[in-house]
Each structure stands twice: as structure tokens, then as C-alpha cells.
Amino acid sequence: MASSEDGRAELSCIQCKKLKRRCSKDLPACLLCSRVRRRCEYPKPSSTPTRPNLSSGFESPGVQSRVRTPISLSSRSDALSAPNPQISSSLAGCFVDSVASRGKDAAIPVDLLWQDICPGAVPFTHVEARHVVEEYYKSTHTWLPIISKLRVDRIIDEDDLASADIQILLHAMELDHSSQHHARPKPRISQQKLVKYTLFDLEQAAQFSTNFLAASVLLALHEVGHGLFPAAYFTVANVARICLALGIHDRTKATQILPRPFTWTETEERRRLWWAVLILDRYVHVGLRFRPLCTPRLEPSEILPARDGAWDNGDLTVNPLLVMSIEASTSVDPFARTCQAAHLLGWVCEHVNQNPSSEDADLHFQEAFTISNALRALITMLSAESDQRPRTQRHQLFAARGLAYAALNTLYDVHSCIEPDNIETIGGNRGLRLDLQQSAIEGFKQVIGEISELASEIEEYYEREERRLVPIMALFCLYSAAGTYGWYFRENTDPKYSVGFENLRRVLGRSKWRVAGIYIELLDGQESCYTCVH
Template sequence: MDSNIEPAFQAQLQQATVYDSQQQNGFNHEPHFDITPQEQQDTSQQQLAAQACASCRKQKRKCDKLIPQCSLCQRIGRRCDYSEENRVLPPSAEEFTSLRQEVAELKHLLSSNVLPSARANASTKSSSDVSMSNDSSPANFLSSIIPNGQSQQPAWPAPSSFPSLFFLDSSAFEYERFQIQVPHIRVPPGALAALGSSAELRLMIENFFSSVHTYFPIVSKIRLYQHLANPLHEPGAEVALLFMAMKLVSTELPEGSPPQTPVYQDVKSFYTYMEAQNGFSIQMLQGLLLISLYEYGHGIYPAAYLSIGNAARLGHAMGLHARDVPQMLPRCTTWTEQEERRRVWWAVLILDRISNIGHRGKPFASAEPSPDMHLPTDDAAWDRGQMLAAAPLSLSASQTIRASSFARACQSVHLAGKVCRHIDDKTTPLDYRFEEALQLHRTLKALVALLPTEAEGEDPTAGPTLCSSMAICYSALLTLYDAYGCSERLVPDAPETQLIMQQESIQGIAEICESVLLLCRKIRQRIELGEGLGRLSPMTIECIYEAGASYAWYLRETSEPRYAEKLAEVSQLLRLCERRWRVAGQYLHYIDEFWQYGCMGDTDPREYISVIEATEYQMISAIR
């Protein structure tokens, strides 16, 4: 691995052109038309271009080079382009010599301008902590390679061309069988410096796959390694963006430091740069999803909410949500690649739903998945690139059929999304509304009863766990029960199902809070047994907060010491989770504020137990 990663990235600065895979393989998606002898004879008396048009070169067709349009392009009604910028020629030996000299000069600039400034800001940091620039702007790094006097103001290069017909009239785009060429975007030199050496990059990748990948498996391990090991593949800017996002989300923050680190600012600037260059790819969306996960886990709002919406828009534009819509990406060539795209879209749905559980009244940014949409397959088999013989599992399949951990998370978040839609929809008739609430209650309870049984036999060190799935189900149930458990929200003259749902909600809150408490103990046990905080999913924290708020309410209403003990246990885990995800500290602050303005002031819940016991003793003494 060591010998393959660094040369692959150094090739960014040593290559003059990019060979498009479809051009090399000669894929032809257009009908075969040949130039007739009469047309060929007529061309001798007309003005000819210096070279064949781009379309004929790509499809390997004979071009008569007529100006302004060759006969073949005119006959089939396609755009004819003779521009020199589309020519793809192998670099000559002189060009390679010149490039080597420029690379040497560029390395000198990087070592003299970039790295010393980073060392001056933090002399004790390793190269893995190097930021892209002093002010986190890729444009400044692009301007650093321009000689003095040629540019007064730093500016990004001109964006790659994109066929606007894809968005203006997708029917015409599909009818003409046009294809979108994935643009080649130059990597800002600072991005390579921020990733560090090949050894540091290898350690970062291994750390990512052993931590974040266990609960958010959206990056194919085998495809990533194959891509880096193949000398014919040139890693582009989208791969560099993905690596920076992997580094961002898998790195634990130092205690007390804010989450808006220089690396976070760099990767956000890098994505903005990619977007300005009309970039799009599955790696770019994966990088954006990891950025969104980081922002969600650290409570960086409204950035997290907007980033998730941006990811949904990009996924819709590329056509990941359905197969029968216009596609921006080329057709998949392997099962592993198809599964990766499916997982990426499910990740969009997961982040979109869980970020709206506590943020009521807002529509989802992503479309509702269809019942026949396939769930992710076995996680370990996908990591190995091993296609299973079993038929894929659809979303409408029975919950009793065993599924992978990530598939369970997808099922859970689908039900959580239905709960959010149900609560926000105020237009449905009352009888249907309460029937739907009861149906959601029964479906979620059935899945909740199934998950702990499956989790008993899992090996936490071997792969993903079901903690995220259980936490999402608990959050959905507590959200549903909160909407129907309060007697003040009862609707007059409502059907009998309203009282049934209220009874189920009051009883269900206590039961689910106990289940969350068991989940807290399980998480704490795994952390203390050596698993650490690296594999702690931020998706588990929201249900812990809801349980803590419920115990705070129980304690205020009943003053029973057992609720103070449970609240203290939940608060301790939130403090532990804060070391990995800062949003846990924000949740804990809200619980503390509730107590401050509720009944306890600044008293610790464990200290409140003795206060209750002393008060009960005084009351008994007074009665006697």
C-alpha cells in the first residue's frame, strides 16, 4: 500500500493530459453512419478543418472535416466541435522533461511557502495537521504557482463545460443519446500537503475503515484500494476531496477544541472549489456526506442542515434515487460499484431523516424511497467484493428476514421518516391519523423487539453493530409517543383510537427509556473494554438525549430517587460521548438548563437523591 499511494497522488502534477476510459475502450452509444462516396467527393472543393471533429474522434468514425459542420454530425443532428482543447494526444518526451522541471519548481514552492508557514503556526504538529493554506482557500494555492506579474488577483481556473440541456430539457438530452463527460479538476497543491506522506495517508485510511466505516459503510474498501494500486488510474480532485473528508470525520478532536478546525475549513473550501468547477462524481458526493456527518455529529448548525440538503440535491441530479431518470454518471461496470451507489443514496436518506427528528415542520430534502428499492447487502461481503447468490432484499420485505447492520439502519430510518411525516401532516382525517399512528407504533415495536436478539450474537470487533439501528428506532418511538402522550393535546370528539394511542404512548415512553438505558450500558461497556470512542456513531446520541429529558421530567413530577439515578447514568454517558462528538455536550447542556429552570438548580442528579431522602425522612418524622 505504501508504494502505491504516494506515486498515485504525485501523478497529479506529472501528467499533462487525462485519458478518458470511454475513449480508450471505444464505447459507442450512437448509430453507425458512414460517409457516402458522393459526400467524400464533394468535400474536396470545400474548406476543411485541420483535424477531425471531437465526436468522430471519440466514436472512431471517418470525418470529412467540413467547416462549419462535418457531414456525419449534420446528418444525425449532433454538435460538431473542431476546437483544439478537446484533442487528447500523448505527451511528447520534451513535454515530459518540461513537466518534470515544473514539478521540481512546484515542490520548491510548496516546501518554501506552504509547509514553513504551517510549521510556524504549530511547530509541534505533524505533517498530517498541515492545513491547505493560511486562510483555507484553494484559490490562493492555485495562484501560488502562477509567476509574479501574470496575475494580480488570485482566481480559480475556468469551470469545465457542462451540457445545460441535461437540466433544461432532459427528454431531448436522452433522445439525442448525449453523454456527460466527467470533468477533470486540478488538485490544489495544498490538498496534497494536508494529506501528508504516503505512510500517514495509509494510516488514515485504515483508521477510517476501522472506525467510521463500521456504522457508515458508504465507501467501497476494495474499489478504493484497487483504484490507488492501478498505475493506469489517475486519482483526481474528487479522490483527494474524499480522502480529506475521511481524515476529517475519523479524527478525534483534542479535548476542549472547537470542531471548526483548520482541516474542516480546508475541506469545506475544497468542496466549494469543486462545485465551482462543475464537478460531480460519486466520490464528491461521498466526501460531502462525510462532511455532513461531521457537522451533524458536532452540532455545527445550520451548516449540517444545508450540507445534507446539498447532498440530496447532488444525488437527485446524478440520478441515484431511481434508475428510470436521466443519469449524469456512466453506467456501472461491476456489482460492487452498483452497490456503492445504492449505499451512498441510502446514506443521504439516513442523514436527511435523522437530522429532521428534532427539527419539526420542515420537508425532507430527499425523495421518499419506493417499496421495491433494494436494501444494502451484507457489509462484509461487499467489502470483499463478493457478490452473494441470495436475491437482494427490498424495502417492503418482511422485517423477520435477517439483514445486514446497515440494511437494518435503512429500515429504521425509513420508519423514522414516516413518523416525522405523520406528525407534520395536519391535513389527514382524525380517524385515519390515529390508525396510522397505531400502525407506526406496532411496526416500530416489532423491529425494536427483533434488533436486540440479533445483536446478542454479533461480534463488535468483526464488523458493524446494530447500535445505530436500535437508536434510530428508539428516537422514532419517543418522537411518536411525545406527540400523543400529553393529555392537553387531546382532540375533542375524536375516535376511540385516540385514547388507545395515548395509553400506548404513556406506557411506551417508560419502556423505551429503559431500553435506551440498556443501550447506554452496552455502549459504555464497549468503550471501556478497549473499543474506544472511534466506533461511536453520532446517530446514537439523539435517543440518549430524549431519554435523559424524559427522566428529567419524571424526576420533576415524582421526585423519586430512581429517576435521579437513571438521569445521572445518562448524563455520564453524554459526557463520555462529548469527547468524540461535541453534539453530546450540547444535549447535556440543554438537560442541565432544564434542571436549572426546573427543580434542581445547579445540583447534580446524584446529589439530588440525598436531598429527596432527607426530605422524606423529615416528613416521616413530622407525621410521627
């Protein structure tokens, strides 16, 4: 245990690091451990591994001698190939035999510091961290509330911010949602790569935490929103596997890798992070179809997020159940509505992936009717709730409405094909198939009109909040509806379809998410926009 010249430990004790508390670093025991009468352990210098220098990308006064050229991929692989002594056998045992490891402490490392990973990088100060957090909670948090304000505020107030996982969370929060401090040195590598590489290092060191998981979700959101494919698709899959490995998806049966949270607020935060992964997994699937989802099907007993305002304030409240909450009389908040829409989108994704036999075809067609009815009910509910909200708060429902419309458009696209070579002839009830086909064709015209109304609300939001990002989940439905307008215009050259196409294209062009530019290129370059693909 190394000590400084004033007789105090150089690093916070292991117990304070776990609790994200400011450690007095007194020897032989810190003040907090002494007060609660527990054993105080300080990390040994050898327990902090030497990590590859990702910071090479930073220049700052006083550290010029430590700045090197960016590490190549080959050198990073060599540096990370050696066995990591920090990963305990108990943690590895959870992966080898999770049943035998149930109830045992996984001994997750907690002492990896920011300077261990990025020796030349300037960490966020408390003032800078406060600015990043405030900007984030004024923007993304309003439509994707997945990171606890109370927990992050407590860390900034009480912690020294030296931990690698809190620093990378701040970088991830800054990716899209806050202005950079001009006084901070700018990295040579992009901030997206900095976050990605650092999360990889934390993963290799097995330093898992709620901060690590939250930063991973924000990285996936950033890559999807800016069209960084195929990397975005792989990142979503990776964070899904991380959640499954940590047991976030099932706190009842799955062995839990992360330490048990001390508060209901953090328990709810982990649940919300898992829902965010479910949403992103379904959203990326709607574009890259006919692939299995990376996350499991949701059970009717799945718990939805609690009331957003209550969670923000740390007020205990109940969590509604997924199927119970779809009824109109149940009051749930916008993020829970987004989760419901994602659930139905996942149902559509699984339905689209099916290849029913002749014996199962009728059930397949009946399922399509059931999904369509559920989506129509949810959309009606969302429209009514949006109308009841002040205009300044309607953007909180953009994500839920966008996902619901994307699901309905995808379902209609699959079942509306009228080309003779593509008509499915399987199934005993031919009338059922024809009814479904006619319902899809008529439904297209209704849904693109509703999406156009949503686009008008989004454009109004752009006029009022120029700096804010519209939820990425609202963009695909605009793209798919524009493609449908283009399809109809080529069929009968009715000017109203051309106007609808141009209006949606214009709204997409105003988005600050760069993936919108990809959507526009596809619309402009396709000779037959959004026609049947099967």
C-alpha cells in the first residue's frame, strides 16, 4: 500500500470505491470505515494494471512528455493479449458455472482509474462534470431517462472523479448532448473512438458497474443515431450480451454479477438501461430485417419503468406490468410508453422473421391481425396523450410514437405485396390472407397520413428547440412513410403523394442525427422506394 508524503494513502479504499464515496484516505483506516466499524482495505499498487495508452490522443499543458502517437490496432492487441491478473477466479467462475457460483461474491475490480487507461488525458473537473451533466439532463434525458440524476449528482458531489468508469460516463454523456469546454484540450482521436476504446479496456479489466453499462448504452445510441454502421449494429449486440452476462435481464433466476444496488433508485436505473438496450436492438432490426433479435422475447409479466419524475426525485413508486399497462385506463409515463412500443416492434420483428409452413400459415395471418390491432390501440392512446400534453412536452412521446408507426409500417409492408410472383398461396383460409392483404394496403394510406402529422409536430419542435435532438427512434417511420408516398406517386402520379414525400424529406433533412442523411440518400437513389422485399 503506497502512501503520500502527508501519511495518507494515494488511492481511495476499496470499500469507498464500491460505494462511490469520497475517501479520506487516512491510515490505517479511512474515516467512513472507522465510523461504521468495518475493515478498511487499500488497493495494492500491483493490483492496478498497466493499460494501453489510449490517451495518446490528448495534448495538455504539463503532460507533453507523456503524449505519444495514437496506438495502432496491432499494438493494442499485443498489449491486451496478456492474462489480466486483476480478474479474479471467482468472477471467471461465474461464467464457467453460474449455478455453482450463485450467492458468491464475483469480486469485480473497482480500483481502475482514469489515468490507468488514459495517462495523458485530462480528466473532467467537478465544474466541467457538472456542466456536462446539466446539459445532458436538459436534452436526451427528457425522452430517454435511463441514467439516475440523483446517483450521478451524488458522485460528482462526493467523489474525486478519478475512477475510470465515471470519467467514461461523462465522455459518453458529452458525445451528442452538450457543448465541449473550449478550455479542454481536444483529442486527436474522435470522442466516439475514445469512448469505444476505453469501454473495451474496462471490459478487458472486468471493471463492470452501472456507469460502465450506461456509457455503453449511450455509445450505442450515438452510433445508431449517426449511422455508424455496421459498427453500430455490433455495438448494440455487444451491450445486449453484456446485460445478459451481468444478469440485468432476469434478477430472479440469473446469477447477478454486479454488486447488489444499495438503493431503489439504482435498481430502477439498471432496469431502465436494460429497456434502452431492448429498444435499440429492435430499432436496428427494423432496418436490417430477417435477422434474429439479440435480446429475448418479453414476457407479459415484464416490469415497465416507474414514473419518470418520481424516479428522478428518488420517490418510491410502483412499476406497472407490461400487459396490464396497455389498457387505456392505466397511467404510465412517456418512457414506459416507449418501452411498450418497443415491445410491439419486437413482436413485429419476430413475426417478419417467421417462415410458416402450410399448416401454420393461418395462425401466422391471424397473428398479424392481432399485432395490427394492438398497435392501432397503442397509437390511438399515444395520440390522445400527446394532445393532452402542453406543446412544449409533446416531444417526450416522439420516441414511442415513432416506434409504433415503424412497427405498423413494417407489418403492412410484409403483408401488402400484390405482385403475382410474390403472393403467398399457403394456408387453408385464402379469404384470411386476402383480408389481411387488403387491410395492409388500406392501412398504409392511413398510417402515412398520421406520420405526416407527427412530422409536422417534429418540425414545430425544431423551430422551438433548435439545439435539441429529436429522439432517433422517430426517424425511421418518417423515412418509411416518405418511401410509401414515393411508391404511391409512381403508381398514379397524384400530386398529394409528391407533396407528402417532399414534406417528410424536408423534416428528415433538419435532423442533427447524421443517419437522416443516409435515409435521404436512399429515398433519392431508389427507383422504387420501400416496395416489397420478399
